[in-house]
Amino acid sequence: MNLEREHPLQLLVRKLETHRRLDDEDRRAILDLPHRLRARDAQSYLLREGDRPESCAVLVSGYAIRHKLTGDGARQILALHVPGEAVDFQNVFLEEADHNVQMLTRGDVAEIPRQALETAVRACPSLGRAILVATLVESSAFREWTLNVGRRDSRSRIAHLLCEFAVRLNAQGLRPDGAYELPMTQEQLADATGLTAVHVNRVLRALQADGLIERDRRAIRFPDWQRMRDVGDFSTRYLHLREGLADAGAP
Amino acid sequence: MNLEREHPLQLLVRKLETHRRLDDEDRRAILDLPHRLRARDAQSYLLREGDRPESCAVLVSGYAIRHKLTGDGARQILALHVPGEAVDFQNVFLEEADHNVQMLTRGDVAEIPRQALETAVRACPSLGRAILVATLVESSAFREWTLNVGRRDSRSRIAHLLCEFAVRLNAQGLRPDGAYELPMTQEQLADATGLTAVHVNRVLRALQADGLIERDRRAIRFPDWQRMRDVGDFSTRYLHLREGLADAGAP
DNA sequence: CGTTTAATTGAAAGCAGTCAAACTATGTGG
DNA sequence: CCACATAGTTTGACTGCTTTCAATTAAACG
Numbered sequence: 001m002n003l004e005r006e007h008p009l010q011l012l013v014r015k016l017e018t019h020r021r022l023d024d025e026d027r028r029a030i031l032d033l034p035h036r037l038r039a040r041d042a043q044s045y046l047l048r049e050g051d052r053p054e055s056c057a058v059l060v061s062g063y064a065i066r067h068k069l070t071g072d073g074a075r076q077i078l079a080l081h082v083p084g085e086a087v088d089f090q091n092v093f094l095e096e097a098d099h100n101v102q103m104l105t106r107g108d109v110a111e112i113p114r115q116a117l118e119t120a121v122r123a124c125p126s127l128g129r130a131i132l133v134a135t136l137v138e139s140s141a142f143r144e145w146t147l148n149v150g151r152r153d154s155r156s157r158i159a160h161l162l163c164e165f166a167v168r169l170n171a172q173g174l175r176p177d178g179a180y181e182l183p184m185t186q187e188q189l190a191d192a193t194g195l196t197a198v199h200v201n202r203v204l205r206a207l208q209a210d211g212l213i214e215r216d217r218r219a220i221r222f223p224d225w226q227r228m229r230d231v232g233d234f235s236t237r238y239l240h241l242r243e244g245l246a247d248a249g250a251p
Numbered sequence: 252m253n254l255e256r257e258h259p260l261q262l263l264v265r266k267l268e269t270h271r272r273l274d275d276e277d278r279r280a281i282l283d284l285p286h287r288l289r290a291r292d293a294q295s296y297l298l299r300e301g302d303r304p305e306s307c308a309v310l311v312s313g314y315a316i317r318h319k320l321t322g323d324g325a326r327q328i329l330a331l332h333v334p335g336e337a338v339d340f341q342n343v344f345l346e347e348a349d350h351n352v353q354m355l356t357r358g359d360v361a362e363i364p365r366q367a368l369e370t371a372v373r374a375c376p377s378l379g380r381a382i383l384v385a386t387l388v389e390s391s392a393f394r395e396w397t398l399n400v401g402r403r404d405s406r407s408r409i410a411h412l413l414c415e416f417a418v419r420l421n422a423q424g425l426r427p428d429g430a431y432e433l434p435m436t437q438e439q440l441a442d443a444t445g446l447t448a449v450h451v452n453r454v455l456r457a458l459q460a461d462g463l464i465e466r467d468r469r470a471i472r473f474p475d476w477q478r479m480r481d482v483g484d485f486s487t488r489y490l491h492l493r494e495g496l497a498d499a500g501a502p
Numbered sequence: 503c504g505t506t507t508a509a510t511t512g513a514a515a516g517c518a519g520t521c522a523a524a525c526t527a528t529g530t531g532g
Numbered sequence: 533c534c535a536c537a538t539a540g541t542t543t544g545a546c547t548g549c550t551t552t553c554a555a556t557t558a559a560a561c562g
Contacts, residue, residue, distance in 0.1 A: 049488075068394060071484040074402040078394050090387045093380070098391045098489045129344070132383065135390070136341045140349045142393035143319060143329050150400040150445030151325040154518070185540060194401030199518055201542060217527085233322040237300075238349045405550075436508060450550055452510060468559080 007031055008060045008110045011084030011172065016130045018171045018241055019137055029124040033117065035110040040103045047088055047101040055111040058086045062107015063183040067191065068099045076149075077192035079141060080165060080184075083107075084172050089135050092117055104183045137240045144238040149194040152233060157193040158203050159232030162213065162220060167236055171245045179221040207231075258282055259311045259361045262335030262423065267381040269422045269492055270388055280375040284368065286361040291354045298339055298352040306362040309337045313358015314434040318442065319350045327400075328443035330392060331416060331435075334358070335423050340386050343368060356434050388491045395489040400445040403484060405454050408444040410483030413464065413471060418487055422496045430472040458482075 013030050016022060022030075037060065040046065046057050046064060059081055066078040066087070078099065081087055087101045092114050121128035141164075148160050165182065169175040182189075186204070187197040195203075207213045212228055214221040222228045229235075264281050267273060273281075288311065291297070297308050297315060315332040329350060332338055338352045343365050372379035392415075399411050416433065420426040433440075437455070438448040446454075458464045463479050465472040473479045480486075 066394070068398045070398065070402050070407075076398040076401040078397055090390065093384055094387055094391070094491055096488065096491070098491070099394055133344055135387070136345055139341065139386070139390040139393060140345070142390060142397060143317070143350055146329055146393060146397045146400060147319045147321065147327040149397060150327040151321050156321075186542095187540080196519055197541085198520080198543090202518090205542080237347065240345055240347070240349070437510095438508080447551055448508090449510085449552080453550095456510080 008037055008108070009033060009035065009058065011060065012058050012086065012110075013084075014172060015084035015086075016134055018245055019133050020130060020242065022130060023126070025124060026127050026130060029120055029127045033112050033120055035112045035116075038109050038111060040107055040109050042103055042106050044103045045100060046103065046109065047091065047097050047099075049097055049100050051091075051097045052095060053088060053091045053097065053114070055113050056086055056088050056092050056117055057101075058110045058112065059083050060108040060110050062109075063104040064101055064107070065104050065188070065192075066099055066101050075191045076194065077188060078145065079138065080104075080168075080192070082165075082168055082172055082174060086131075086134070089131055104188070133240075140238045140240060154193070154195055154199055154203050155206065156231060156233050157195070158189065158200065159207065159212065159228060160234050161189070161192055161232075162222075163229060163232045163234040164239070166220075166222070167239065167241075171239075171241055179219050182218045182220050184218075259288055259359070260284060260286065260309065262311065263309050263337065263361075264335075265423060266335035266337075267385055269496055270384050271381060271493065273381060274377070276375060277378050277381060280371055280378045284363050284371055286363045286367075289360050289362060291358055291360050293354055293357050295354045296351060297354065297360065298342065298348050298350075300348055300351055302342075302348045303346060304339060304342045304348065304365070306364050307337055307339050307343050307368055308352075309361045309363065310334050311359040311361050313360075314355040315352055315358070316355050316439070316443075317350055317352050326442045327445065328439060329396065330389065331355075331419075331443070333416075333419055333423055333425060337382075337385070340382055355439070384491075391489045391491060405444070405446055405450055406457065407482060407484050408446065409440065409451060409454050410458065410463065410479060411485050412440070412443055412483075413473075414480060414483045414485040415490070417471075417473070418490065418492075422490075422492055430470050433469045433471050435469075 009031050013022065013027050016026075016030070035058070040062070047053055049068070061083050063083075064081040064087055066081070067075050068078060069075050081101075088097070091097050121131065148157050152160065162182070166175065166180060169180050174180075184192070185197075186200045190197045190200045193200065204213070204215070208215055211223055212231060214223060260282050264273065264278050267277075267281070286309070291313070298304055300319070310332055312334050314334075315338055317329040317332070317338070318326050319329060320326050332352075339348070342348050372382065399408050403411065413433070417426065417431060420431050425431075435443070436448075437451045441448045441451045444451065455464070455466070459466055462474055463482060465474060
């Protein structure tokens with residue numbers, strides 16, 4: 001166990017630091033945020049469209065997704081969240097949730113009361129700034145996803161998603177070796193890329209046949225990161241990572 | 252001419268008020284923002300990917316788009332902007348622009364220096380809040396666009412886009428009669444919906460044949476708003492409009 | 503007016519979707 | 533620990549929505 005990681009909000013500190021350096025006061029302000037830890041089951045909803053949440057959830061462990069549904073029930077996954085990320089800063093400032101946030105796996109969540117967050121931000125403006133930046137970066141990721149779904153073919157789309165996830169895990173220090181565990185079923189992968197599960201399966205096998213990915217269950221490994229980036233038309237710019245964090249891939 | 256609209260930033264006030272009420276102090280703070288008016292040609296870039304802008308542009312008149320390009324030059328339009336909207340609040344807080352903003356038509360832009368904006372926000376926190384809310388609402392629109400492009404068929408996709416534009420123009424008071432002028436070519440419409448220009452043309456004609464839209468050049472009118480909403484699977488929730496502004500359509 | 507840009511239409515091709523079935527994990531209770 | 537149930541993956545055959553290619557018509561613009 002890494003002692004530095006003992007504090008439930010330590011990964012939130014790390015996450016915010018992936019975009020901008022924080023000083024000790026900022027780190028202190030984050031770690032001092034009052035919060036309640038809750039274990040959540042896989043598939044449980046952290047937030048539903050229409051909700052008016054009174055707290056902001058930070059993923060301490062486990063993975064979550066954002067998604068929306070069309071009128072006839074088709075689902076589009078909008079984002080994937082890794083430990084350390086806050087899943088509803090936006091909802092602290094907007095009245096009504098416009099989408100859903102759901103656990104992908106079992107995990108723990110730290111719930112920070114809306115009021116406490118606002119107070120902390122007033123007391124430490126640079127914390128407010130850090131949160132704003134994280135929110136804007138997320139917005140940038142939404143734009144990239146729109147591009148991905150709207151203008152890339154199925155092969156690039158999936159490759160892009162796999163690259164993004166790898167890089168973000170890396171930035172969070174959650175990928176010590178080259179491989180990582182993809183916490184999604186092929187159906188979820190399909191909903192994230194605007195494809196069908198059947199087609200996702202075919203594309204994954206094709207990527208595998210081409211030596212671009214190696215799979216073992218849900219574990220993914222990239223034998224040739226550079227080529228994978230190319231196929232996925234992937235660049236880290238939209239993730240707005242600090243210097244040094246941007247170069248991921250196989251270590 | 253409406254005298255209330257004389258001030259170049261009056262429409263920015265109106266825009267921010269579509270989400271939350273502002274008090275006189277807020278309005279004052281906005282109208283007092285130092286700015287430089289500039290005329291821009293159609294197609295001119297307000298911002299390019301990679302730029303590090305030192306000012307924030309507010310559309311005073313004319314229309315603009317946000318877009319990104321894939322590695323092989325395919326374009327995805329991410330958002331449409333109407334007069335009164337600020338096109339790069341995000342870039343005041345992120346270092347490097349991750350996408351492009353381009354004028355769709357001729358128009359005027361008010362450029363607010365980054366510094367001045369930060370100063371104003373510090374002096375009037377509720378202005379900061381209003382800007383944050385506008386930014387979050389835009390983020391919500393990106394999510395809806397991802398859903399649109401990822402999970403709706405071509406007919407719904409285009410109908411949805413037409414609905415969104417109508418409602419947003421209404422909210423800004425820019426659509427006195429039922430119709431509106433769509434400032435986009437069919438190719439641009441295609442890039443906004445992840446389709447091709449040819450197919451957009453076919454879908455528009457089909458919508459027309461079904462009595463869902465009436466067209467005269469670029470002017471669009473909805474004979475039956477309710478039916479149009481249904482076809483576009485459109486709800487105003489994601490626009491986070493204040494009560495009373497949400498019900499648009501044909502007046 | 504002449505030139506360029508945008509809209510329109512038809513025919514053919516293709517990528518991804520649908521349907522259906524088999525197979526493989528994963529998990530649960532007896 | 534096995535047997536059964538359930539969820540997820542894989543594969544094949546076929547369909548179809550959208551694209552591509554190409555040509556024509558209409559509108560916009562100096």
